[in-house]
Amino acid sequence: MRLYASKIPAIVDSVFRALVDTGNLETSNREEFGNDVESVLREYLRTNRDITERSKDILEQRGLPYSDLYRIRRKQADMLDFGIGDDAITWIATQLIELFMRSHWVDEIYVDDATLRRNIKDLLKRHMQHDEDLDREVRKHLKHLQQGTDTFEIEYQKQLDMVKRKHGLD
Numbered sequence: 001m002r003l004y005a006s007k008i009p010a011i012v013d014s015v016f017r018a019l020v021d022t023g024n025l026e027t028s029n030r031e032e033f034g035n036d037v038e039s040v041l042r043e044y045l046r047t048n049r050d051i052t053e054r055s056k057d058i059l060e061q062r063g064l065p066y067s068d069l070y071r072i073r074r075k076q077a078d079m080l081d082f083g084i085g086d087d088a089i090t091w092i093a094t095q096l097i098e099l100f101m102r103s104h105w106v107d108e109i110y111v112d113d114a115t116l117r118r119n120i121k122d123l124l125k126r127h128m129q130h131d132e133d134l135d136r137e138v139r140k141h142l143k144h145l146q147q148g149t150d151t152f153e154i155e156y157q158k159q160l161d162m163v164k165r166k167h168g169l170d
Helices: 005-020 030-062 066-079 087-102 113-128 130-141 150-167
Strands: 025-027 106-109
Touching: 005 025, 005 030, 005 113, 030 066, 030 087, 087 106, 087 113, 130 150
Parallel strands: none
Antiparallel strands: 025 106
């Protein structure tokens, strides 16, 4: 699962619809509440980008192959108690719940933490599902290439960039 910056406004709107408009949560200032939710999502993107850059630097310093990037990223994320991959949804949901508990703009929460967490995770999954969908669409165009080859990897990245542009995810 991956969070795209272009999806942040849609996620904020979904939080309003799923939590505020349904009466699960009461807010005194919708705009500031939305800004708080957006700040959590943007902080996730920033931290994720920092971890990736730091991991690339480690690969270069140690002379490791690029194929070790995921393993290094996972170690870096674990050291920071940060969620990447499938753990991203849980990390973001936890951050949002903590935000709701201490925000000046949240007047009252009318549901228990488990219900709140489930609602948040469901809406995040809907908006972050794009990775699997994008991968299927890209692979559909690359059936003529053998997976695992350099040509496949290069063409995969080109196709992925084109599909992201097509769907407004770049």
